[in-house]
Amino acid sequence: MASVMMFILIPIGLGVVSCLFTLFYISFTSNFFIHSHQTHLTFNSTLNISFVGNLIIQTHTHVQFNGNHVNDNDVFHDRDAFVDNYKEMNRSLKIYVYPHQKDDPFSNVLLAVDFEPGGNYASESYFKKVLKMSHFITRDPSNADLFFLPFSIARLRHDPRVGINGIKDFIKSYIFNISNEYPYWNLTNGADHFYVACHSIGRFSMEKVVDVKINAIQVVCTSSYFVSAYIPHKDASLPQIWPRPGGNPNFAPYKRKKLGFFAGSLNSPVREKLLEWWGNDSDIFVHFGRLDRSYTEELVDSKFCLHVKGYEVNTARIVDALFYGCIPVIIANHYDLPFADILDWKHFSVIVATLDIPLLKKILQGITQQEYLVLQSNVLKVRNTSSGMFPQLILMPFIWLCMSCG
Ligand SMILES: *[C@@H]1O[C@H](CO)[C@@H](O)[C@H](O)[C@H]1NC(C)=O
Ligand SMILES: *[C@@H]1O[C@H](CO)[C@@H](O)[C@H](O)[C@H]1NC(C)=O
Ligand SMILES: *[C@@H]1O[C@H](CO)[C@@H](O)[C@H](O)[C@H]1NC(C)=O
Ligand SMILES: *[C@@H]1O[C@H](CO)[C@@H](O)[C@H](O)[C@H]1NC(C)=O
Ligand SMILES: *[C@@H]1O[C@H](CO)[C@@H](O)[C@H](O)[C@H]1NC(C)=O
Ligand SMILES: *[C@@H]1O[C@H](CO)[C@@H](O)[C@H](O)[C@H]1NC(C)=O
Numbered sequence: 001m002a003s004v005m006m007f008i009l010i011p012i013g014l015g016v017v018s019c020l021f022t023l024f025y026i027s028f029t030s031n032f033f034i035h036s037h038q039t040h041l042t043f044n045s046t047l048n049i050s051f052v053g054n055l056i057i058q059t060h061t062h063v064q065f066n067g068n069h070v071n072d073n074d075v076f077h078d079r080d081a082f083v084d085n086y087k088e089m090n091r092s093l094k095i096y097v098y099p100h101q102k103d104d105p106f107s108n109v110l111l112a113v114d115f116e117p118g119g120n121y122a123s124e125s126y127f128k129k130v131l132k133m134s135h136f137i138t139r140d141p142s143n144a145d146l147f148f149l150p151f152s153i154a155r156l157r158h159d160p161r162v163g164i165n166g167i168k169d170f171i172k173s174y175i176f177n178i179s180n181e182y183p184y185w186n187l188t189n190g191a192d193h194f195y196v197a198c199h200s201i202g203r204f205s206m207e208k209v210v211d212v213k214i215n216a217i218q219v220v221c222t223s224s225y226f227v228s229a230y231i232p233h234k235d236a237s238l239p240q241i242w243p244r245p246g247g248n249p250n251f252a253p254y255k256r257k258k259l260g261f262f263a264g265s266l267n268s269p270v271r272e273k274l275l276e277w278w279g280n281d282s283d284i285f286v287h288f289g290r291l292d293r294s295y296t297e298e299l300v301d302s303k304f305c306l307h308v309k310g311y312e313v314n315t316a317r318i319v320d321a322l323f324y325g326c327i328p329v330i331i332a333n334h335y336d337l338p339f340a341d342i343l344d345w346k347h348f349s350v351i352v353a354t355l356d357i358p359l360l361k362k363i364l365q366g367i368t369q370q371e372y373l374v375l376q377s378n379v380l381k382v383r384n385t386s387s388g389m390f391p392q393l394i395l396m397p398f399i400w401l402c403m404s405c406g
């Protein structure tokens with residue numbers, strides 16, 4: 001654990017982690033990938049509804065705090081398995097990025113940006129920047145396990161030639177072009193291709209090329225089990241990050257005076273319910289207007305920071321909470337949490353079903369000081385990463401890969 005680097009403070013580091021975790025997720029969960037060296041499959045994803053139903057039931061499961069929680073508190077589900085698979089992925093995974101030149105009329109949406117991305121959808125840009133610098137890239141497509149579709153949904157939205165209403169046609173034209181210029185798309189109907197998008201519009205932009213939606217791997221922030229555009233276990237969840245400037249915030253667990261904190265706009269029934277129950281509470285502070293103090297001050301002064309579903313299940317608040325050493329309380333039913341296959345979220349967050357909003361204070365007050373300290377030290381663990389930690393971070397696909405190569 002030498003060279004510790006704070007991945008959220010240093011967004012490139014974060015991009016690396018997001019990128020690695022996501023690649024890990026893709027390589028672990030995609031059946032295609034498991035067989036990619038042996039055969040070319042044509043995917044026909046008819047959803048198994050009973051399987052999806054089980055997933056939804058899992059997201060309803062409440063976190064139970066009891067003695068076991070303290071004893072079994074690793075932030076990983078299975079650290080050793082992960083380390084082994086990570087190493088294997090790090091050694092062998094190869095990705096081909098469709099090449100575009102600076103003079104391409106759409107280079108602004110196809111190439112990685114040469115500045116530090118900011119704002120609400122920065123994860124998308126960081127992912128591409130980091131991927132392109134990584135050793136996973138191959139220039140030889142015949143060597144590739146995966147193919148990256150490099151268009152940026154966030155940048156297409158703001159391109160006056162395209163705009164929100166033109167994205168579906170752009171994607172159609174893009175896929176038409178690559179499937180005519182290269183053989184790779186047709187070989188799998190896109191099942192070994194992926195794209196990355198953080199803005200929610202990305203999820204609905206694939207309707208004119210249904211193969212992108214049903215076959216390609218969609219790496220999106222808006223990863224809700226409840227929307228048909230997102231297909232769990234084929235698609236992957238990308239954490240939403242709003243890069244925050246500034247030095248090392250104060251992580252002290254003891255100095256936090258507020259039990260719970262939320263700030264945001266009143267744009268969903270879930271938030272209305274939060275307001276209705278906790279709008280005047282003296283322990284849980286819920287703000288829908290201007291804050292008296294800065295957002296940062298509130299986050300470092302609170303033990304628990306609420307992430308409450310708005311228009312979408314995802315916001316940057318979970319990562320904000322982790323960054324400021326506050327334990328995220330996730331109130332967003334059906335949210336496929338980022339890296340949930342690797343990280344055991346219940347060891348560094350509290351997941352509360354929308355139905356249980358009336359019990360919120362009871363749930364938070366029911367967490368003992370000892371349990372709180374364990375959660376908070378785990379928050380700091382997932383917040384930090386280091387070169388030494390990467391091997392622990394990536395790997396289960398390869399157990400399967402090796403099983404199938406027999
Ligand atoms: C996909 O699979 C379903 C069920 O096996 C089948 O009814 C359907 O025709 C298939 N679709 C395609 C495009 O092959
Ligand atoms: C659907 O998923 C359930 C639960 O994972 C499994 O028991 C069942 O066999 C699956 N059905 C099909 C048709 O794959
Ligand atoms: C696809 O190729 C055509 C012809 O070269 C070009 O006009 C069009 O802009 C391309 N589409 C995209 C999305 O790059
Ligand atoms: C891929 O399939 C499409 C549609 O069938 C076809 O128009 C195109 O020529 C094919 N691409 C290649 C490279 O053969
Ligand atoms: C909070 O208290 C004020 C003043 O007593 C009252 O007008 C308001 O309706 C209360 N709000 C909620 C959400 O209970
Ligand atoms: C996380 O990083 C901070 C700042 O570099 C350091 O003070 C802290 O000890 C680290 N925590 C863990 C759990 O590694």
Ligand SMILES: *[C@@H]1O[C@H](CO)[C@@H](O)[C@H](O)[C@H]1NC(C)=O
Pocket residue numbers: 087090091135387390391
């Ligand atoms: C991953 O592979 C790169 C390039 O071979 C190497 O520099 C790096 O140390 C590896 N990382 C781990 C954690 O194995």
